[in-house]
Amino acid sequence: MKTVIKLIKVIVGIVLVIIGFLGGLIPIFQGWIFGISGLLLLGSVFPPVKRWTHNIIEKAKNKIKSKES
Template identity: 60%
Template sequence: MSSITKIIRVVLGVILLIIGLIGGLIPIFQGWIFGLPGLMLLGSVFPSVKKMTNKLIKKAKKSLRR
């Protein structure tokens, strides 16, 4: 992956994550719709974010089974 692609993914991921956080504060706006793709984009560049996202996915799946 080229450095320009990484920069674009990081910038777009941060923008989506910020929109998702703002959306979490506004009751009529679904923030998770933007937050999850933002985390996925950041996870494709930063392994620590990907690891954290995978843990959250496993935890969510486990709680849905109950």
């Protein structure tokens, strides 16, 4: 059962990343929402993607903190 759930997460994550990429090419469509959601979903299955997204989130938090100071 866990394998099926992981497979569904991977498929949905890839679809969301593709929609996010296509949304970046179309000016009216906000693709970043789908891209981030897809990466976070893929990160729950693949540890390297999780580390990568975690590093990006930490960098964004540090930038926000440095601008507040």
